[in-house]
Amino acid sequence: MFRFLDSVAVTRVVGAMTLAAVMALAGCSDKTASVETTPSTAQPAKNSVNNVEHALFGIGEAATPAQIAGWDIDVRPDGLGLPEGEGSVEDGEMLYEDKCASCHGTFGEGEGRWPKLAGGVGTLSQERPDKTVGSYWPYASTLWDYIRRAMPFPAPQSLPVDEVYAITAYVLNLNDLVDDDFVLSRDNFSAIEMPNKDGFFVDDRPDVKNPRCLSDCIDPATIKIVETIAGITPTAHIKEGGTDARAYSEEGDGHESGEDSVGKNIHDSACKVCHGSGVAGAPVTGNSDDWQERIKQDKTLIYQHAIEGFQGDSGVMPAKGGQAQLDDVAVKAAVDYMLETSR
Amino acid sequence: MSDSDNKSMSQGSAGEARNKAMPDLKTLAIEAQSMKAGDRRGFLKGLLAMTGAAATGQVAAAASQANLPPQIPSWTKSLGRGVVSKPYGTPSVYEKDVIRRTVPWLTAESISSISMSPLHELKGLITPNGLVFERYHAGVPEIDPEQHRLIIHGLVERPLIFTMEELQRFPSVSEIKFIECPANGGMEWKGPQMEGLQFTHGMLSCCEWTGVRLSTLLAEVGVKPEGKWVLAEGADGAAMARSIPIEKALDDTLVVYAQNGEALRPEQGYPVRLLNPGWEGNTSVKWLRRLEIGDQPWHMREETSKYTDLMADGRARKFTFVQECNSVITSPCPEKPWQNAGWYEVEGLAWSGRGTIKAVDISFDGGVNWVNAPLKGMVTSKSLSRFGYRFKWQGGPLLLQSRAVDETGYVQPTLRQLREQRGVNSIYHKNAIHTWRVEADGSVRNVQIP
Numbered sequence: 001m002f003r004f005l006d007s008v009a010v011t012r013v014v015g016a017m018t019l020a021a022v023m024a025l026a027g028c029s030d031k032t033a034s035v036e037t038t039p040s041t042a043q044p045a046k047n048s049v050n051n052v053e054h055a056l057f058g059i060g061e062a063a064t065p066a067q068i069a070g071w072d073i074d075v076r077p078d079g080l081g082l083p084e085g086e087g088s089v090e091d092g093e094m095l096y097e098d099k100c101a102s103c104h105g106t107f108g109e110g111e112g113r114w115p116k117l118a119g120g121v122g123t124l125s126q127e128r129p130d131k132t133v134g135s136y137w138p139y140a141s142t143l144w145d146y147i148r149r150a151m152p153f154p155a156p157q158s159l160p161v162d163e164v165y166a167i168t169a170y171v172l173n174l175n176d177l178v179d180d181d182f183v184l185s186r187d188n189f190s191a192i193e194m195p196n197k198d199g200f201f202v203d204d205r206p207d208v209k210n211p212r213c214l215s216d217c218i219d220p221a222t223i224k225i226v227e228t229i230a231g232i233t234p235t236a237h238i239k240e241g242g243t244d245a246r247a248y249s250e251e252g253d254g255h256e257s258g259e260d261s262v263g264k265n266i267h268d269s270a271c272k273v274c275h276g277s278g279v280a281g282a283p284v285t286g287n288s289d290d291w292q293e294r295i296k297q298d299k300t301l302i303y304q305h306a307i308e309g310f311q312g313d314s315g316v317m318p319a320k321g322g323q324a325q326l327d328d329v330a331v332k333a334a335v336d337y338m339l340e341t342s343r
Numbered sequence: 344m345s346d347s348d349n350k351s352m353s354q355g356s357a358g359e360a361r362n363k364a365m366p367d368l369k370t371l372a373i374e375a376q377s378m379k380a381g382d383r384r385g386f387l388k389g390l391l392a393m394t395g396a397a398a399t400g401q402v403a404a405a406a407s408q409a410n411l412p413p414q415i416p417s418w419t420k421s422l423g424r425g426v427v428s429k430p431y432g433t434p435s436v437y438e439k440d441v442i443r444r445t446v447p448w449l450t451a452e453s454i455s456s457i458s459m460s461p462l463h464e465l466k467g468l469i470t471p472n473g474l475v476f477e478r479y480h481a482g483v484p485e486i487d488p489e490q491h492r493l494i495i496h497g498l499v500e501r502p503l504i505f506t507m508e509e510l511q512r513f514p515s516v517s518e519i520k521f522i523e524c525p526a527n528g529g530m531e532w533k534g535p536q537m538e539g540l541q542f543t544h545g546m547l548s549c550c551e552w553t554g555v556r557l558s559t560l561l562a563e564v565g566v567k568p569e570g571k572w573v574l575a576e577g578a579d580g581a582a583m584a585r586s587i588p589i590e591k592a593l594d595d596t597l598v599v600y601a602q603n604g605e606a607l608r609p610e611q612g613y614p615v616r617l618l619n620p621g622w623e624g625n626t627s628v629k630w631l632r633r634l635e636i637g638d639q640p641w642h643m644r645e646e647t648s649k650y651t652d653l654m655a656d657g658r659a660r661k662f663t664f665v666q667e668c669n670s671v672i673t674s675p676c677p678e679k680p681w682q683n684a685g686w687y688e689v690e691g692l693a694w695s696g697r698g699t700i701k702a703v704d705i706s707f708d709g710g711v712n713w714v715n716a717p718l719k720g721m722v723t724s725k726s727l728s729r730f731g732y733r734f735k736w737q738g739g740p741l742l743l744q745s746r747a748v749d750e751t752g753y754v755q756p757t758l759r760q761l762r763e764q765r766g767v768n769s770i771y772h773k774n775a776i777h778t779w780r781v782e783a784d785g786s787v788r789n790v791q792i793p
Binding site: 056057059060061062063067068071072073074075076077078103112113114124125129131133136137138139141142145146149150153156157199200201202203204205206207208209210211212213214215216217218219220223224225226227228229230232233234235237238239269272273276277279 | 440444445446447448450451452453454455480481482494495496501502503504505509512513534535536537538539542559562563574576580581582584632633635637639641642643644647648651653655656657658659660661662663664665667677678704708709710711712713714742746748753754755756757760761763764765768772780788789790791792793
């Protein structure tokens with residue numbers, strides 16, 4: 001059907017109208033649409049991209065400003081893309097404690113293997129460099145952009161603009177880049193200068209030249225051999241007594257498609273981020289020691305804690321794990337799964 | 344694994360079986376099926392010895408001798424499954440070890456992590472779709488293609504929005520290209536620590552990708568003369584985004600919706616992803632929802648905080664897009680040891696983000712002397728290429744290496760050369776000559792010659 005509309009201009013004019021409407025406008029139906037073998041025979045508009053001529057196919061609809069605005073979330077170092085708004089270090093501290101500290105640590109030190117956000121200045125040329133926002137990141141815009149697009153990890157693109165400003169301000173403050181009473185806004189954003197902004201250079205590889213020597217290339221007497229550290233690779237599939245049989249201990253044998261329960265699916269996408277590793281005191285799914293006292297409680301109470309949030313002795317359970325979009329039934333299914341697998 | 348390992352392991356299993364009061368033969372047979380071939384033989388031998396000649400037909404059928412000439416195998420004397428008993432086919436149950444694997448301690452969580460392809464088990468050049476390595480920053484989104492859109496906007500004459508149906512109306516191309524994570528091998532800058540090929544080189548796969556050239560789509564929207572960079576952004580929970588120079592976008596970048604003849608797998612960006620041939624895998628943004636044309640790069644998190652290469656002096660390279668020429672021997676390797684002295688084919692893979700592989704040399708003595716290893720089968724730009732060298736092993740120790748040369752004349756460097764230039768903290772782009780140490784018993788270990 002309807003391969004190449006012979007009047008490209010028509011599609012552009014009608015923009016967001018449906019294909020059917022366009023076809024009606026062009027006076028043709030599915031069955032009678034004229035079929036061109038190539039777009040050029042229809043003499044479409046020509047377009048020049050870096051001096052290469054391309055024919056237009058007239059496929060796709062005009063993207064409306066509203067459609068673009070909803071998805072156009074990027075922010076550049078020059079501030080292009082920053083929306084109107086502001087947030088204080090003070091507000092940021094509260095938000096950070098609530099939404100970020102469980103993974104990134106109270107002072108940005110990073111829990112477990114979660115990213116460290118602060119410190120590390122002066123370590124980049126040392127044996128163990130600490131690449132944090134303060135020690136490594138060249139632009140503050142990247143911080144603002146990433147918090148908006150991907151944080152908090154379990155609930156991306158959930159933060160209002162002012163909260164993004166506030167958390168950005170607080171992370172800058174954790175790195176001693178702004179004062180405690182600082183309020184970050186679009187207007188003062190460009191004044192933020194990151195310590196390592198001149199620490200990058202554009203790829204200049206190839207940087208080594210190895211001659212293609214074929215014989216007597218090195219003195220055999222100089223060959224030293226460094227052996228592999230044993231025991232840190234998952235080798236259960238190749239070695240008796242191999243460590244970490246993750247590939248095997250997981251459900252099925254890797255070929256089974258496996259019908260996962262709703263509860264497991266919700267758990268894996270929403271809860272596992274904390275309950276998989278036990279970050280922030282979360283009881284680890286499958287660890288009966290962590291769960292035995294909790295399981296004794298009334299299930300209704302456990303549901304309630306999961307749905308409404310809970311301050312426990314070992315840590316905070318945010319309401320629905322911070323995933324407000326989940327309905328209660330889904331949260332309960334995940335709780336059931338966690339209880340079943342943790343007995 | 345050596346023969347003696349096999350033996351001790353199977354004896355252990357049989358011993359355990361003996362301890363069970365009255366082992367259910369069917370259960371044991373099923374257990375036996377899940378073992379590796381060598382273990383299974385020993386296990387069943389032990390079992391037969393234990394139960395005497397009273398073994399059921401099922402166990403006997405699985406035993407080592409019963410299906411071998413002159414016996415007629417059980418599968419020849421019975422009927423198999425009918426058509427569409429598996430509407431979407433899966434590998435043989437005996438291939439259950441051919442799977443992606445991860446190294447759990449690498450990352451905090453599997454939602455933002457990486458897995459590796461089992462290169463030691465793969466043949467030819469194409470990675471089967473279920474074995475292509477995975478890299479997620481926020482897990483795999485399950486996207487309904489009817490509700491997915493690609494918007495192209497920014498410095499263009501006509502911002503456009505495409506449905507999947509519309510994208511598939513454009514003229515399509517199919518190209519075989521490798522995709523590699525720039526962190527492939529990155530755990531070994533400071534020293535060897537991975538005990539298998541899957542973990543040293545498995546962040547690498549190669550597929551036939553089908554889609555539309557990005558240049559076709561850019562012509563459609565009409566890039567303004569000041570448009571120099573393209574921001575590619577995913578629809579996943581990380582909204583993964585990278586800046587791509589317009590020269591690459593107009594050269595060979597693809598917007599692909601299929602791999603190896605079928606729709607992209609969710610893990611690979613279903614329903615549509617970018618594919619930058621020869622460039623670090625991270626730039627081939629999956630679950631592609633938006634392309635914005637701009638006059639400068641965006642300096643996203645994945646091109647500043649990550650995917651930048653820290654040098655010894657504390658400065659860092661950025662926009663290190665190209666995956667430089669690399670190679671590795673895949674047979675033998677730690678997972679595929681040799682057994683007895685005799686003829687073998689030393690096989691391996693070579694690839695270059697700058698184009699076509701021109702030659703591969705291999706060394707048996709740790710890089711003192713080299714011989715040319717012929718390329719086998721199809722050799723094409725920015726794809727994996729396979730080499731093979733027939734070799735009669737005398738049963739002595741070897742230091743096996745491969746060294747690839749690409750069409751630009753670039754010769755794969757030594758580890759020492761890379762370290763001298765970059766230090767050991769760059770994480771990314773370690774394409775050094777790799778060394779396997781073959782022992783007299785045929786076992787293979789990952790070592791480095793610094």
